[in-house]
Amino acid sequence: MHFDAEFFVAVGFVLFVLLLGYLGVHRTILSALDGRSKMIADELDQARRLREEAEAVLASFKKKAIEAEAEAQAIVAQAKTEAEAMAKETAERMQDFVARRTKQAEAKIAMAEAQAANDVRAIVADVAAKAAETVLKAETKGQAAADLIAKGIGELKSRLVH
Template sequence: MLAAPETWVAIAFVILMGVFAYVGLHRTVLTALDRRSARIKDELDDARRLKDEAAKLLADYRARRASAEHEAQDIIASAKAEAERIAADAKIKMEDFVARRTKSAEGKIASAEAQAIADVRAAAADAAVAAASTILSQSVKGQVADDLLAAGVSEVRAKLN
C-alpha cells in the first residue's frame, strides 16, 4: 500500500490541507469569497435598480409619446375643422359677392334699358313733332297754322316725355 502512488498523493494532500488550515488560508479564501459575493450582490442590486429606472423611463416615454400622438390628432382635427369653417365662410362670402354683383349688373341693365326707352321715346317724339310740323306746315297756312303747330308740338312733347 505505501508503494502505490495514489497513497502518497493522498498523504501529500492531507499534509497540504493541514498546512493551509494551520496558516489560516481557509479564512482568507472565505473572506475573499464573502467580499466577492457582497460585490456581486451590490452589482445585482445596482442592475435591478437601473432596470427599474429604465422601465420607469420607458413607461414615461411611452406615456409622453401617446400624449403627443393624441395632441397631434387633436391639432389635425382642429386644423381640419378650421379649414372647413374657412371654406364655408369663403363660399358664403363668394355667394354674397356674386349676388351683389348680379344685383348691381341687373340694376345697371335696368337703368340702361330705361335710358334706352327714354331715348327712343324722345327720338320718336322729335320725329313725330318734325313730321307733324312738316305736314301741318304744308297743309295749313297762316296764323291758324302757327297756333295749331305750336299747340300740337307742345301736346306731343308733353305726352311722349
C-alpha cells in the same frame, strides 16, 4: 506499518493543508470569495435598478405616446372643424357675391331699359315734331305760322320727353 509512496503523499497533503490553515490562507480565500459574492450582488442590484429605471422610462414613453396620439387627434379634429367653417364661410361669401352681381346686373339692365325707353321717346318726339312741322308748314303760311310752328314743336317735345 507499511510506508509506501501513497502514505507519504497522504502525510504530505495533510501537512500542506495544516500549513495552509496555520498561515490563514483559508481566510484569504473566504475573503476573496466574499468579495466576489458582494461584487456579484452589487452588480445584480445595479442591474435591478437599471431594469426598474428602464421600465419607468418605457412607461413614461408609452404615456407620452398616448398623450401625443390624443393631441394629434385633437389637432386633426380642430383642423377639420376649421376647414368646415372655412368652407361654409367661403360658400356664404360666394352666395353673397353672386347675389350682389345679380343685383348689379339687374340694375344695369333696368338702367339700359330706361335709357332705351328715353332714347325711343326722344326719337319719337323728334319724328313727331318733324311730322307736325311738315303738316303745319303745309297748312299755314307766314310769320304767324312760323311762330305757331316753333311754339307747338317746343310744347310737343317737352310733353313727349317728360
